[in-house]
Amino acid sequence: MTEPNVYLGGRMVPASQAHLAIYDAGIVLGATVTDMTRTFHQKLFRLEDHVSRFFRSLKYVRIDIGLDQTGLIDLSNELVAHNAGLLEQEDELGLIFFATPGEYPTYAGSAGGGASTRPTFCAHTFPMPWELWAKKMEHGVHVVTPSIRHVPPQCYDPKIKYRSRMHYYLADQEAHAVDPDAAALLLDLEGNVTETGGANFLIVEQGAIVSPTTRNTLPGVSKQTVSELAADLGIPFVERDFQVYNVMNADEAFLATTPVCVMPVTRINGSDIGDGKPGPVVARLQAAWSERVGLDITRQIRDGAARRLKQQEAIPRDDRP
Numbered sequence: 001m002t003e004p005n006v007y008l009g010g011r012m013v014p015a016s017q018a019h020l021a022i023y024d025a026g027i028v029l030g031a032t033v034t035d036m037t038r039t040f041h042q043k044l045f046r047l048e049d050h051v052s053r054f055f056r057s058l059k060y061v062r063i064d065i066g067l068d069q070t071g072l073i074d075l076s077n078e079l080v081a082h083n084a085g086l087l088e089q090e091d092e093l094g095l096i097f098f099a100t101p102g103e104y105p106t107y108a109g110s111a112g113g114g115a116s117t118r119p120t121f122c123a124h125t126f127p128m129p130w131e132l133w134a135k136k137m138e139h140g141v142h143v144v145t146p147s148i149r150h151v152p153p154q155c156y157d158p159k160i161k162y163r164s165r166m167h168y169y170l171a172d173q174e175a176h177a178v179d180p181d182a183a184a185l186l187l188d189l190e191g192n193v194t195e196t197g198g199a200n201f202l203i204v205e206q207g208a209i210v211s212p213t214t215r216n217t218l219p220g221v222s223k224q225t226v227s228e229l230a231a232d233l234g235i236p237f238v239e240r241d242f243q244v245y246n247v248m249n250a251d252e253a254f255l256a257t258t259p260v261c262v263m264p265v266t267r268i269n270g271s272d273i274g275d276g277k278p279g280p281v282v283a284r285l286q287a288a289w290s291e292r293v294g295l296d297i298t299r300q301i302r303d304g305a306a307r308r309l310k311q312q313e314a315i316p317r318d319d320r321p
Contacts, residue, residue, distance in 0.1 A: 026100035130304030140266025199257035
């Protein structure tokens with residue numbers, strides 16, 4: 001049976017043969033930069049923007065993956081063309097890049113062979129898991145602000161997209177203790193709202209979309225898309241600091257993130273935002289995004305989740321994972 005390909009170690013290999021060394025700095029130190037995009041109609045969306053951001057991150061952490069941006073774009077399209085051929089027509093792929101400094105010499109010791117280390121670079125895909133998002137797209141997300149604070153920019157610049165995410169993991173554990181389906185919304189050291197572990201967070205206040213500043217948040221490609229769509233729709237878009245007070249009194253709130261584009265947030269710390277239902281600005285953004293990519297993004301998630309459930313029910317119970 002044909003399996004997905006993974007690009008690792010400078011070549012395409014079947015996914016079952018893609019392995020990382022236990023001495024890799026990404027494991028030993030968590031020293032990993034990453035990026036992600038996804039497909040619509042099984043074609044990559046804003047690939048150049050994601051590749052450009054990935055290369056800015058690589059430059060900041062001084063990792064050379066041996067490819068230029070054009071080479072990575074070509075590689076990405078080749079990888080997705082192969083792996084999308086294994087999907088049903090209605091399904092989509094997420095595409096991940098990650099890079100580490102390579103094997104960590106101190107830990108590798110004699111196993112490292114005394115050779116100079118070279119960076120590890122990997123590109124791989126995964127089918128979009130619609131079933132994880134369908135209910136949240138319909139009813140909205142509950143965000144909880146934990147005691148864990150966002151890493152301050154004095155430690156490392158939030159404009160890089162990285163995987164050193166213990167603070168996000170701990171924050172999610174606290175949020176899940178309040179609500180197993182909640183997402184952690186981190187504050188900075190001054191109590192300003194920042195972002196979740198996988199998405200930019202925005203509010204709607206007096207008809208304007210308000211985003212935290214990029215001083216302490218990732219400049220998301222999806223947030224940039226929201227900004228562009230807002231301009232097309234005549235909706236003001238501003239960046240400034242705001243606090244939990246503003247979120248609790250906002251008209252609407254939402255997440256902007258690659259997998260789901262725009263997802264409503266309807267509660268914070270157990271309190272409704274607005275009327276506790278997805279609002280009209282979010283609906284307008286979702287409709288405009290759908291028009292841009294040529295498919296209904298909310299329907300795709302809903303129908304994809306229903307299809308997965310039907311497939312799961314068709315599997316004999318003893319054979320289910």
